[in-house]
Amino acid sequence: MASKAGRNMEQKIQYRKIPMQNIVCRLRQRETFSCRPGTHFTAVRHFYKNVFPNFTVTNVEKPPCYLRKFSPSGKYFIAFSMDQTALEIYEFRGSDAAGNKLQKSRNEYLLTTSGNERFAQNVRLQLFNIFFTKKSSTILTRSGEQLNRECSLFTCDGKFVIVGAAKDLHESRHPLTSNMFRNNEAVTGFRNHVETYTLSIVELATGQVTDSKVFLHDKIFLSHNQGLYLYKSTLAVLCVQQQTIHIYQITEEGMFIEVRTIGRFCHEDDYLVHQQGLSGQQQAYKEQTINSLKHRLLVHLFKRAAASGEPYRLRRFYQYFDHFLGLRMWKMQLLDQQHLLIKYASEDVVTLQIQDPNSQPSFFMVYNMETTQVLGVYENTSEELAGLFENFCDMFRNASLYYEVDFACSSSSSIYARQIQENFRQTIINAKFGGHLEATRRVLSQLPISAQSYTSSPYVDLSLYSYDDKWVSVLERPKNCGDHPIRFYCRDSGLLRFKIFTSHHRMQPSSSKRLVAFVFHPFEPFAISVQRTNQAYMVNFHLRYTLI
Numbered sequence: 001m002a003s004k005a006g007r008n009m010e011q012k013i014q015y016r017k018i019p020m021q022n023i024v025c026r027l028r029q030r031e032t033f034s035c036r037p038g039t040h041f042t043a044v045r046h047f048y049k050n051v052f053p054n055f056t057v058t059n060v061e062k063p064p065c066y067l068r069k070f071s072p073s074g075k076y077f078i079a080f081s082m083d084q085t086a087l088e089i090y091e092f093r094g095s096d097a098a099g100n101k102l103q104k105s106r107n108e109y110l111l112t113t114s115g116n117e118r119f120a121q122n123v124r125l126q127l128f129n130i131f132f133t134k135k136s137s138t139i140l141t142r143s144g145e146q147l148n149r150e151c152s153l154f155t156c157d158g159k160f161v162i163v164g165a166a167k168d169l170h171e172s173r174h175p176l177t178s179n180m181f182r183n184n185e186a187v188t189g190f191r192n193h194v195e196t197y198t199l200s201i202v203e204l205a206t207g208q209v210t211d212s213k214v215f216l217h218d219k220i221f222l223s224h225n226q227g228l229y230l231y232k233s234t235l236a237v238l239c240v241q242q243q244t245i246h247i248y249q250i251t252e253e254g255m256f257i258e259v260r261t262i263g264r265f266c267h268e269d270d271y272l273v274h275q276q277g278l279s280g281q282q283q284a285y286k287e288q289t290i291n292s293l294k295h296r297l298l299v300h301l302f303k304r305a306a307a308s309g310e311p312y313r314l315r316r317f318y319q320y321f322d323h324f325l326g327l328r329m330w331k332m333q334l335l336d337q338q339h340l341l342i343k344y345a346s347e348d349v350v351t352l353q354i355q356d357p358n359s360q361p362s363f364f365m366v367y368n369m370e371t372t373q374v375l376g377v378y379e380n381t382s383e384e385l386a387g388l389f390e391n392f393c394d395m396f397r398n399a400s401l402y403y404e405v406d407f408a409c410s411s412s413s414s415i416y417a418r419q420i421q422e423n424f425r426q427t428i429i430n431a432k433f434g435g436h437l438e439a440t441r442r443v444l445s446q447l448p449i450s451a452q453s454y455t456s457s458p459y460v461d462l463s464l465y466s467y468d469d470k471w472v473s474v475l476e477r478p479k480n481c482g483d484h485p486i487r488f489y490c491r492d493s494g495l496l497r498f499k500i501f502t503s504h505h506r507m508q509p510s511s512s513k514r515l516v517a518f519v520f521h522p523f524e525p526f527a528i529s530v531q532r533t534n535q536a537y538m539v540n541f542h543l544r545y546t547l548i
Helices: 002-012 023-032 040-049 117-131 270-276 292-307 311-319 321-325 383-391 393-397 415-430 436-444
Strands: 055-057 065-070 076-081 086-092 132-139 160-168 195-203 209-218 228-231 234-239 244-250 256-262 328-334 339-345 362-368 373-379 486-490 496-500 514-520 526-533 536-543
Touching (some): 023 040, 055 117, 065 514, 076 132, 160 228, 228 328, 292 321, 311 321, 383 436
Antiparallel strands (some): 055 536, 076 086, 160 195, 195 209, 228 234, 234 244, 486 496, 514 526, 526 536
16 A cells, blocks of 8 residues: 555656756757747856856965956956055956866866875966966055055946055144034044045056046045945045045046035035125034035925824924934945935944944935935835835846846845845844844845945856855855855756865864955856955965866
8 A cells, every 4th residue: 555655646746857958959959949039148148057167276376466356348357466555457368278287187176186286286376377467567556555455446338447545644744624624514533544545547458547536634435345336437435524425427538527526515506605605704614504415304304204294203303303413424325327325324333433333223315416306215224115125126236237138136136036035034033132123124234235246247146056145145245164165056957066165175273264255257157266264365266177
C-alpha cells in the first residue's frame, strides 16, 4: 500500500520544466523567433545568464591609490591618489584582457600551490596593468586640501566627472562672523568644523580640469555624494552651514553656470526687492524676518491646518511653531530638473550631535524651483510618503539616467526586490520596540537617496540572479564580509551559476571586523571587491575566464 501511494504521489507531482540554458540554443532561438515588441533589450539581457564572472583572483597588487568606480560607459575607471590630492583616470581594456595570462588555472579562483607560487605571484603583480591603462593623473588640490575619495559624479554624456575637495580652516585664521553666518538660518553647531570646499569638473578623455567652484566657510557633506546631486545636466549643492542650495547647469564644455540660489531668497530678483525695502545697512544674520524658503514651508503647514477645518490642527500648528521655525535643511535630492526633495531636521540632528539621527522627528518637503511652490510636506512617519517611495522607487533613485533602457532593480519594478522590502518591513514590525510606525520611519530613513549610488550591473539584477543581499546588493555601499563565497543562482532555473570569493585563506581570524565594497562594471562580466580588515586593504578581481 505504501509503495502504491508513493507512485500515486509521483504521478501527481508536476516537476517544473527548466528553460534551456545552453547559449547556442538561445542564440538559435533569437535568430528564428522574434520577441514581443518592446522586449528586445530584456530578451538580450538574459544572455548574461551564460556569460558571468566565474573566476576570482585574490590579493591583486594595485598602484598606491584608492579605487573608486567605472564611468557609465564602462570605458574609464577613476581612482584617487594615496595622499588624496590627485584624480587618476584609467582606461579599461575589457573583461577578456587576461585570458592568455590565466591559461594554467583550472579552478574557480587563483590557487597557490607548491608548484605554481611563481605563476600566481606574477599574475597578482601584473593583473591590474593588464586590465587598466593609466591615462592621466591630475592634481586638483591646493595647499592643505584633500579630495574626498567617496565623492564623484559623472555627467550624463559620460565625458566629465565632478569631484570634491575640502580644507580645514586653521584656528589662527578663523573667519569673521559675517562670513560664518551669511543669513539668520545659518547653523551655529559647526562653529569649529567649517571648511572650504572646491568642486572640480575633470574631462575623462584628457584629465584636464575644465572648471571649478569654491565654497568658503561652509559645511557640505561630500561622502557618498550626500551634499551633491546631479540630475542630467542640473547640479544641486546643499551648503548646510549657510542653509543654501546652489543650482548649477553643467554645459557640454564642462563648465558651471549658476542658475539660482535657494534659501534666503527663492526668486532671482528677490534680493533687489529686499534691498529696496531696507532703510539702512543691516547684517544678514541679524535679520528678524523669516527667510523665503522657510516662510514657504510655514505657510504650507498653516494652510494645510486651516484647510482641514479642525481648530485642533491649527492649535497644534501654533504649539509647534517654534519647532518648525528651528528646523534646518539636512539633506536633499533632485527628483527632476524642477523639483527638489528636502529633508528638514533639528539643528542637533543636522550637526550630528545625536547618535541615532534617523530616530528623531524630521520632515520632507517637495519644492518646485521654477514656481517656488511647496507641493507637499511629510513627516518621517508618513504612510503616504512611504507608499509613494515603495511604488515609485525608480523616480527617487534615478539610477538609469545614463542608459538607453531602464533596468532598475527596485521594489517598484521587481517583485523580488519588493519581497525583500516586505521582509525588511516585517522584521522591523515584529522586532522588540518595533511596530508599523517604526517600520515606516526606517523605510523613509533612506530618503533622500544619494546620486549615482546604485549599480546597473546585470549580475546584481534580481530578475536574473538570486543571491543573499546581506553580502552584496545594487546599493554601492560596504558590506560585511563573509567566510564563504557569495553564490549566484539563475533565477529561472535555480541552478548555481557562479561564485564570488571575497575571503582569503591567509586572512586574519574571523573575529576581526571585515568590510568589502564591490565595484561592478556597468555591463561586462567584471567586478572589483575591496576588502578591509581593520586597517589592511585587499583587492580582488572577479572576471570571466573560459577553460580551454
